[in-house]
Amino acid sequence: MSAAFEELDYRPTPIGALSLRRRHEPRTGTDVFEIKLGADFLMSSLFTASEIALARLGLSEVSGDSLDVVVGGLGLGYTAKAALEDSRVASLIVVEALDAVIEWHETGLLPLGPGLTGDARCRFVEGDFFALAASQTGFDPLKPGRRFDAVLLDIDHSPEFLLDESNAAFYGTEGLKRLAAHLKPGGVFGLWSNDRPDPAFADRLAGLFETVRAEPVTFDNPFQETPFTQTVYLGRRRT
Numbered sequence: 001m002s003a004a005f006e007e008l009d010y011r012p013t014p015i016g017a018l019s020l021r022r023r024h025e026p027r028t029g030t031d032v033f034e035i036k037l038g039a040d041f042l043m044s045s046l047f048t049a050s051e052i053a054l055a056r057l058g059l060s061e062v063s064g065d066s067l068d069v070v071v072g073g074l075g076l077g078y079t080a081k082a083a084l085e086d087s088r089v090a091s092l093i094v095v096e097a098l099d100a101v102i103e104w105h106e107t108g109l110l111p112l113g114p115g116l117t118g119d120a121r122c123r124f125v126e127g128d129f130f131a132l133a134a135s136q137t138g139f140d141p142l143k144p145g146r147r148f149d150a151v152l153l154d155i156d157h158s159p160e161f162l163l164d165e166s167n168a169a170f171y172g173t174e175g176l177k178r179l180a181a182h183l184k185p186g187g188v189f190g191l192w193s194n195d196r197p198d199p200a201f202a203d204r205l206a207g208l209f210e211t212v213r214a215e216p217v218t219f220d221n222p223f224q225e226t227p228f229t230q231t232v233y234l235g236r237r238r239t
């Protein structure tokens with residue numbers, strides 16, 4: 001059995017102190033990996049249902065084969081792993097702003113790292129997802145202007161609860177319009193949110209995408225002994 005608690009890495013970053021922790025959870029008998037930014041928990045391997053659902057729901061909305069996919073935010077790797085489990089995915093770019101998070105996966109410090117780095121379809125791009133989304137060149141530095149079948153985003157806590165206030169413009173009409181320009185016709189934008197569905201944000205998406213839905217993802221929280229609901233927003237670009 002591993003130690004009850006270990007801080008595996010600690011890095012100062014421009015948006016706060018980043019910490020990777022591993023602790024043994026006696027209730028489940030497993031090791032839990034957690035990423036914190038300052039005082040906020042970004043991710044925990046105890047709660048991954050909605051991160052996995054982001055990839056599965058998003059890709060279920062896409063037709064065809066040989067799909068080109070972007071995941072915004074690497075984290076513990078659960079969204080990227082779920083995307084690669086779809087055999088139709090031909091290429092996956094994972095955009096991550098924090099070099100430490102990429103390093104944790106590349107060195108195998110995180111359990112999902114070897115599977116992601118060992119899959120030839122998967123490539124990490126260190127960069128600011130929101131700046132790339134707003135640019136004309138887009139998400140692939142090797143192929144400027146490349147468009148994708150799906151862009152799946154899990155960075156901020158919600159469209160209203162941001163890790164960095166500079167991200168706010170992305171969630172407005174103009175920011176979402178720039179994002180949609182990086183999708184192929186019929187391509188899908190998926191967004192993870194820690195909150196329940198927000199009708200106002202869904203309406204904003206509906207003004208830009210052909211079809212939109214806010215899918216609640218409910219799972220059991222073993223600490224609160226009550227169900228907890230998060231949201232995956234899905235919007236398909238007009239063909």
